Amino acid sequence: MAKTITQEFTKGLWAEIPPFRLVLGLCPVLGVTTTMENGIGMGLATTFVLLCSNILVSALRNIIPPKVRIACFIIIIATFVIVVELVMQAYAYPLFLKLGLFIPLIVVNCIVLGRAEAFASKNGLLPSMADGLGIGIGFTLSLAALGAIREIFGTGTFFGASVFGPSFQPFTFMIQAPGAFVCLGLMLCIMNLFE
Amino acid sequence: MRELIKMVVVLTVLAAFSGGLLAGLRNGTAAQIEKQQLEFVKGPAIKKILEGASNDPIADRFKILDGDVERSFFVGKFDGKADTVAFESFGKGYGGDVGLMVAVKLDTDKIVGIEVTTHSETPGLGAMAKDDPAFTSQFEGFSITEPVKVTNDGGQVNAISGATITSRAVCKATTDAGNIYKKLKPQLSEKIKEFNK
Numbered sequence: 361m362a363k364t365i366t367q368e369f370t371k372g373l374w375a376e377i378p379p380f381r382l383v384l385g386l387c388p389v390l391g392v393t394t395t396m397e398n399g400i401g402m403g404l405a406t407t408f409v410l411l412c413s414n415i416l417v418s419a420l421r422n423i424i425p426p427k428v429r430i431a432c433f434i435i436i437i438a439t440f441v442i443v444v445e446l447v448m449q450a451y452a453y454p455l456f457l458k459l460g461l462f463i464p465l466i467v468v469n470c471i472v473l474g475r476a477e478a479f480a481s482k483n484g485l486l487p488s489m490a491d492g493l494g495i496g497i498g499f500t501l502s503l504a505a506l507g508a509i510r511e512i513f514g515t516g517t518f519f520g521a522s523v524f525g526p527s528f529q530p531f532t533f534m535i536q537a538p539g540a541f542v543c544l545g546l547m548l549c550i551m552n553l554f555e
Numbered sequence: 556m557r558e559l560i561k562m563v564v565v566l567t568v569l570a571a572f573s574g575g576l577l578a579g580l581r582n583g584t585a586a587q588i589e590k591q592q593l594e595f596v597k598g599p600a601i602k603k604i605l606e607g608a609s610n611d612p613i614a615d616r617f618k619i620l621d622g623d624v625e626r627s628f629f630v631g632k633f634d635g636k637a638d639t640v641a642f643e644s645f646g647k648g649y650g651g652d653v654g655l656m657v658a659v660k661l662d663t664d665k666i667v668g669i670e671v672t673t674h675s676e677t678p679g680l681g682a683m684a685k686d687d688p689a690f691t692s693q694f695e696g697f698s699i700t701e702p703v704k705v706t707n708d709g710g711q712v713n714a715i716s717g718a719t720i721t722s723r724a725v726c727k728a729t730t731d732a733g734n735i736y737k738k739l740k741p742q743l744s745e746k747i748k749e750f751n752k
Contacts, residue, residue: 423565424565425558425561425562425565427558427562428562428565428566431566432565432566432569435566435569435570435573436569436573438573439573439576439577442577442580443576443577443580446577446580446581446584446588447580447584449584449588449591450584450587450588450591451587451591453588453591453592453594453595454595457595457596
């Protein structure tokens with residue numbers, strides 16, 4: 361059954377939203393979502409890589425020999441990751457300092473390789489673009505939501521602005537790694553309730 | 556056989572194309588990245604080690620060609636006299652290069668202060684070189700023309716515990732800064748006169 365372009369796009373926003381439904385790419389999800397700003401920055405960087413690599417993999421899918429396809433995908437993905445890294449260094453240096461190591465780690469983010477292997481290498485250009493964009497935006501939204509919750513409870517701020525006033529005692533557990541797991545689990549649980 | 560050749564050709568072309576693209580982009584963004592580093596990394600370090608300067612050291616900077624490397628020097632004015640320069644050097648740390656900003660008083664050849672700029676050392680261990688002022692303040696007052704070493708190597712600097720490699724890197728960077736300084740001292744003295752007019 362052929363899906364329409366719109367369906368390919370919207371599936372990434374709910375039915376296959378990456379960290380919750382596919383439970384993929386958890387390393388950056390747990391690592392960088394201590395604030396909402398970090399989450400959005402990481403999400404947008406991943407979206408760009410995902411979109412570009414999906415386009416290129418899809419365009420080259422008949423040229424790439426099947427036996428070395430993973431190597432080819434990795435070259436394509438790594439190239440775009442370095443593009444993101446350099447551009448972020450040049451124009452958003454403070455964000456680059458905060459995300460640091462997690463930017464090069466997009467290369468091994470299994471969402472990106474997963475979409476290249478499972479979708480873009482088997483589908484045409486337009487569906488692949490829609491798929492990359494949809495999954496990417498879904499990933500960004502998930503990171504932003506998780507970042508917002510952890511930031512509000514963990515440091516008592518939202519986008520750097522104080523929410524509860526100076527008397528608030530920050531719940532520091534939330535900005536540590538276990539807090540991310542608990543938060544992710546609860547969000548997954550709420551999503552399942554809505555199903 | 557045909558398949559083998561195709562695999563090799565596709566991979567080579569892809570890798571070459573990617574390399575070319577990245578080299579171009581790197582050249583294109585190098586100037587902008589340098590500007591950003593100046594603002595967010597070197598800037599705060601310079602302000603810290605040249606604290607109390609009456610001018611803006613980041614605005615009052617000049618470049619000297621050392622062999623084929625261009626080095627930036629930042630001038631600090633104290634009591635109305637430009638007599639201090641800050642510049643960057645590097646040492647090999649545990650996780651890559653450790654960048655170090657060193658400020659030197661020209662008439663005494665003594666170190667005014669040092670501050671780590673860029674590093675990728677372990678948080679809590681090597682990263683203490685940047686976060687713990689007690690370590691870097693040991694270097695104040697040392698003569699820049701003498702080699703600096705940690706106590707384990709017969710020197711005078713107490714290493715950060717658990718981070719000897721990083722401590723050595725900082726010492727090495729300071730020693731290197733001394734070599735640069737010795738080599739460029741005549742030009743430095745010449746240039747700094749312009750700031751005293």
